Amino acid sequence: MAHSSGPTKDQSFTEHRITLRGPAELADALPYLLGYHPDDSIVVIGIHGGSGRFGGRIRLGIPSVPQEWADTARQVADCLLDNSEAHGARPDGAIVYLCQDPAAGESGHGVMERLRPLAQQLRTACGALDMPVYEALCLSGGRYWSYCCPDPHCCPPDGTPLGPPGTSTMAAAASYAGIQVRGSLKELRARLAPLGPPLAAGQERALDEAGAALLPRMLGAADRDRVRTETLDLGARLLARYRSAPVAGEPLDEPAIDARDDALLADTEAAALILGLQDRITRDQAAEWMEGTDTGPALRLWRALSRRCVGAYTEHAAAPLTLAGWVAWSSGDEPGARIALGRALEVDPHYVFARLLHSACNGGLDPEPLRDCLRKQRAARGSTRPRPA
Template sequence: MNEHAQPPTTPLDHPVVTMRTPADMVDVLPFLLGFFPSDSVVALGLQGPRRRQGGTVRIDLPPPPSWPGAAAEVARYLVALSEHRDRRPDAVILYLCRDPEPGQDGRAVRDALAPLATELAEAFRAVGIPLHESLCVSAGRWWSYACGNPVCCPEEGTPVERPGRTPAVAAAAAYAGISVRGSLKELEQELAPVGASGAEDQLRAFERVVPALVAELSEDGGREAVRARTAELVDAAVLRFGGGAVDLPPEEAARLILGLQDRLARDRAAEWLDPPEVEHAQRLWRFLARRCTGPFDDHAAAPLSLLAWTAWVTGDQVTARIALRRALETDEDYTFARLLYEAVNTGAQPQSLCATLRAERRARQRRGAGRRPGRAPGERRRVRTGRGTGCAAPPSGGVYRQ
């Protein structure tokens, strides 16, 4: 189950926005997450007698057969997240969001999701957390599962956006510098693999690069040499993106993607974490992630995790979570992504790790400055890529991964 979790405190705490009605609760939803959560279940914990905002958990809408188990997991996860950061929630607001299918309206969505709303309410009651409100948001309208009063919650639903009204939360978010960056679907599409024509070119490039890289790795000291070459290519690519480049030749992209499957090469690439270069690195990681197509789809875990890392470092938790979601979809056992996922969702801070990476970079630069001009230790003649005989697919598990 893919989850987005928010720590209990956010910039929305200052200034304070009071949620008095279900309409206020709907208004605040996209600002809690940074996007409009299409096809999602969101649970917002409330704490204390004044019902202050606590932790937030978002999951994809599960298929109906898994509703009981998913509801119980959402309840357990919100409790665990809240206790890790502060304290258990004293109440919960539930949001069920889905776009209607063709020929369907919002009321049909509301009715279809009503059993899931019941499962969620029962799951939270089972862990001792009462329901404060339960809302369905669909087709630009909202309905309350907890209120049967047609005066405030009419059968036809209430428009989310009402002419002539600016939600208080929108004004507060603008003051705090918080923005909503589109829907979850739109943000995920920005990390989707390239279209058919681009994918075909990239796959042919992989077929040419893989044999050459395998030959490099088979030589004495091959792994260290490939790792050093990957670092050189990363550094050059970041600088090129900083100079305005928006892409790389397919063979260079393939060589970088394959090189970053090595753990130490990837960790070396993570050192691009300070402005302004970190923004250039982010564009590079996004570009490379989208070039992982076909049998190389799971190779996207490395550039996606690097994108998530740089987003976390720069305070962009929306991008960090979406990139980690995609990374773990492609390779659920990718350790770097799993560790980042836990760190981001438990409210950890990256400063100590950043300091370690900066120190490693300075130490390496000092070692490099002390060497005599000429070939670096372990360096050998580079094998040119782009002249391989081709291969239909990579060796099992990719070229080399850690």
């Protein structure tokens, strides 16, 4: 799944002009441009104008089969051009990053050499669209290499160590602008991955039992509305539970936070809510929990539910993943939104709500019109939010 985005206020540092000089500063800038450290990724960023302004950016996983690299390179170049032109300006050039940690027994230099053909294919594909690649970097094992710089004093064959995190000019500007690097892509995706053993077995049994009880009621016209009410009441009670267990002010230890959030949710509760959210009307009403005091608790609840979609119920995660992506986007966390929505489309490529939100978020649209629509939907029912009966 490719993640693309146009320039945004935070991503482009429009209030804080930063001049980057040379491969070292470009390598350091990457996580601040994306909001996370990409791993196992191709990243291509459009460059505009004589000043070299950063524009749209594309991230895609590196295919494990080298025979797919040429097609992937063309896809990435086409996507960058289309995305940029949709925002009104084609790129004048591009910066390419290849990010991959060494495998067992492999060195960073070995990764760089192994990926060299991919770097050349990306340069060729971008050049064919009149977007010359000004710099192509490989980041691996805490070091970086340039595929474009021939000067061994600037870019030695053994690579150059990446600077300590948080010590560069870019890091200072990002901190001043309130931009956070939220860890690695692998770590962010892990927060949305299904639980493993031994917890998964009990959750799958609970989903089996809930399915046997709920699905006939959801499919029957007589009981459908009652199931919707029960689901939203359960969701509201769980939202209140998460609200009463805040994480603000604690050290940022995301695995510990997620483990505590998992402990707040019983298998039977998770199963009933997961299955209830498969109903579109129920899901759309649950999407109203997206601002004010609902934002943080709702995001934690939807992430926890996503982790409970185990075994044969993996595709059921599309609903809570999409809700997690919606709340993240609505609250200004665009990197988190793209990861959650991308994951939703991995488990169900045809999930319409996720496709629409993913396209809107990548297109740089403002989520406020959808927030306003949900507020009006809520007001039309005569309530500020679904509450327990």
